[in-house]
Amino acid sequence: MKTLEALVRPNIWALEPYSCARDEFKGMEAHVFLDANENPYNGPINRYPDPLQEKLKEQLAPMKGVRASQIFLGNGSDEAIDLVYRIFCTPGRDNVVAIMPTYGMYKVCADINNVEYRDVPLTADWQIDPKALLAATDEKTKVIWICSPNNPTGNDFPRALIHEVLTGFEGIVVIDEAYSDFSKEVPFRSLLDKYPNLIVLNTFSKAWASAAIRLGMAFASEEIIGLFNRVKYPYNVNLLTQERALALLSDFSSIDGWLAQIRRERENVLPALAELPIVEKVFPTDANFVLVRVTDANSIYRYLIERGIVVRNRSRVQLCQNCLRITIGTRQENNELLGALRFFK
Numbered sequence: 001m002k003t004l005e006a007l008v009r010p011n012i013w014a015l016e017p018y019s020c021a022r023d024e025f026k027g028m029e030a031h032v033f034l035d036a037n038e039n040p041y042n043g044p045i046n047r048y049p050d051p052l053q054e055k056l057k058e059q060l061a062p063m064k065g066v067r068a069s070q071i072f073l074g075n076g077s078d079e080a081i082d083l084v085y086r087i088f089c090t091p092g093r094d095n096v097v098a099i100m101p102t103y104g105m106y107k108v109c110a111d112i113n114n115v116e117y118r119d120v121p122l123t124a125d126w127q128i129d130p131k132a133l134l135a136a137t138d139e140k141t142k143v144i145w146i147c148s149p150n151n152p153t154g155n156d157f158p159r160a161l162i163h164e165v166l167t168g169f170e171g172i173v174v175i176d177e178a179y180s181d182f183s184k185e186v187p188f189r190s191l192l193d194k195y196p197n198l199i200v201l202n203t204f205s206k207a208w209a210s211a212a213i214r215l216g217m218a219f220a221s222e223e224i225i226g227l228f229n230r231v232k233y234p235y236n237v238n239l240l241t242q243e244r245a246l247a248l249l250s251d252f253s254s255i256d257g258w259l260a261q262i263r264r265e266r267e268n269v270l271p272a273l274a275e276l277p278i279v280e281k282v283f284p285t286d287a288n289f290v291l292v293r294v295t296d297a298n299s300i301y302r303y304l305i306e307r308g309i310v311v312r313n314r315s316r317v318q319l320c321q322n323c324l325r326i327t328i329g330t331r332q333e334n335n336e337l338l339g340a341l342r343f344f345k
Ligand SMILES: *Cc1c(COP(=O)(O)O)cnc(C)c1O
Pocket: 075, 076, 077, 078, 079, 103, 147, 151, 176, 178, 202, 203, 204, 205, 206, 211, 215, 216
């Protein structure tokens, strides 16, 4: 890996950590707070929230098998994705490399930040090609984006191929594991101490069933997390979100139950889809959704909409012609979908 200083934008490297009013008395007992121009009424939401979400990180660290200092929390993973560009990529100069097809936000944030986005197609069976990814890099490539299990294809990539990218690239490798709880593979956040250039993304939005509270996680070396903390908005995760997340973590058994149910449903839905005459291919999935190639995606999509059933039409995504991406729902929702599809003519 290049030095972190060589990878980070010079203006970001030079930033002093932002110090908020509450930092300065840290560790001391206080009960009169007249430092932040807050209104003394309407507690508890009258006070600014903990800017570093320390309580939440203490809870998360043992669950995720990382140290609290290796965690960044943001307004969804989308905040972490944007911060990666703002920390590492000088607009109009640097570039990033990504697989294709993949999650759309990597490209959206590249365009917003005026960073060149180089995409490298997956192979015919949706595998990554480490040599092609590395060949697409040059001295101005700061980041390689890998999403595994990948959205929209659904499959996890073989670990050996991802290791090839991690060891072969001098810059930052981001592995987005938004769906790793649905997969059998060992998640990459357990390898942070082995790979100083690794950033892993997780989210509360999928397996943890909390998309509405907007809470995403990034795991990386303490040095990289320090950079995230310098660049983020000081109070980027609000109090209600922090409290709701703590409540969820204190009752983790419900999450395990939902996960088991979704995995069981996945086992039922995949063969049922494969039997439908309109389905040409059900791609293998390690996530809570499945990509399906059908005879005519646009008309099937419209047919389902007319029946109040919404799936994701990925037909216009390169390499995904005539593909629909279907989330695994409850037994009843899945049955309603399958029932409607059986009657499509
Ligand atoms: C859904 C999803 C996320 C989650 O984004 P949030 O902003 O945390 O809701 C991240 N990455 C991928 C690939 C996703 O599909």
